[in-house]
Amino acid sequence: MVLVVSEEVREAIETRRPVVALESTIIAHGLPRPRNLRVALELEEAVRGEGAVPATVAVLDGRPLIGLDKAQLERVANDGGVRKLGHRDLPFAVAARASGATTVSATARLAALAGIRVFATGGLGGVHREWTVTQDESADLGLLARTGITVVCAGVKSILDVPATLQRLETLGVAVAGYGTDRFPGFYLSDSGHPVDWTLRSPEEVAEVMRAQDALGAAESALIVANPVPEAEQLDPGLHARVLDEALTACAERGVTGQAVTPFLLDHLVRHTDGASLRANLAAVRGNVRLGARIATAWARG
Structure with missing residues (x-):
């Protein structure tokens, strides 16, 4: 499968622990630096504070990632070359080994493919x-x-x-x-x-x-x-x-x-x-x- 699901998220899905998908466009394109990274970490911590596992979604080097580690979050937040990806862009990004932050549609698509049922975002x-x-x-x-x-x-x-x-x-x-x-x-x-x-x-x-x-x-x-x-x-x-x-x-x-x-x-x-x-x-x-x-x-x- 083309999806790369982090070990923490995969184990949570397999053991029916709560998981919440989070988009990455707000990190890459929605907030100024360095505030964007602080907010990304804050949102993940808010999910953990409620007893669930955060699964921030992005595409890096053509790999759709479900659950980012801190280094990957930092890359999404700080790399000016990270594109904005809707679900129609995903095949192009994978084939071209491109990197992009996922919008609502792309996040929902990838999260559902990974077996995640709940996705929290700002607005549609x-x-x-x-x-x-x-x-x-x-x-x-x-x-x-x-x-x-x-x-x-x-x-x-x-x-x-x-x-x-x-x-x-x-x-x-x-x-x-x-x-x-x-x-x-x-x-x-x-x-x-x-x-x-x-x-x-x-x-x-x-x-x-x-x-x-x-x-x-x-x-x-x-x-x-x-x-x-x-x-x-x-x-x-x-x-x-x-x-x-x-x-x-x-x-x-x-x-x-x-x-x-x-x-x-x-x-x-x-x-x-x-x-x-x-x-x-x-x-x-x-x-x-x-x-x-x-x-x-x-x-x-x-």
């Missing part, structure tokens, strides 16, 4: 604004429609078209539940302004849904557990609305289109909120990682 990709013109939609959605993994996230970023994303997930048959809420979170915000149909209130309830998916033959698609950032740690909604509106206007005025839109908007949010959006981002990721470990523990109890 989704349907972009002006989709009727651009047809721009994240590869995350289609991949999750055919991958049996539970994804703990803080919803989707508010720069996206949230209602269209929810509609697309429904069309694709991807199960979505709010964790402790009947509202879909907006990543930086506790509430995107849109409802969800189902609410789960404990890791044990999430694990029961996962078991029901298996019993019903529905585990070929993902379960999204949308865990809102605490209100005390969210980006101020008024500031968020103002800065996002300014960012969208600047994007249109400068003619930014296609794949350049998302990084442009995110960079604008970070710079014009004095880093508050980044702090909300990290608060969301930390909460998701801890919850992911608790869900993995409940699932492992079987």
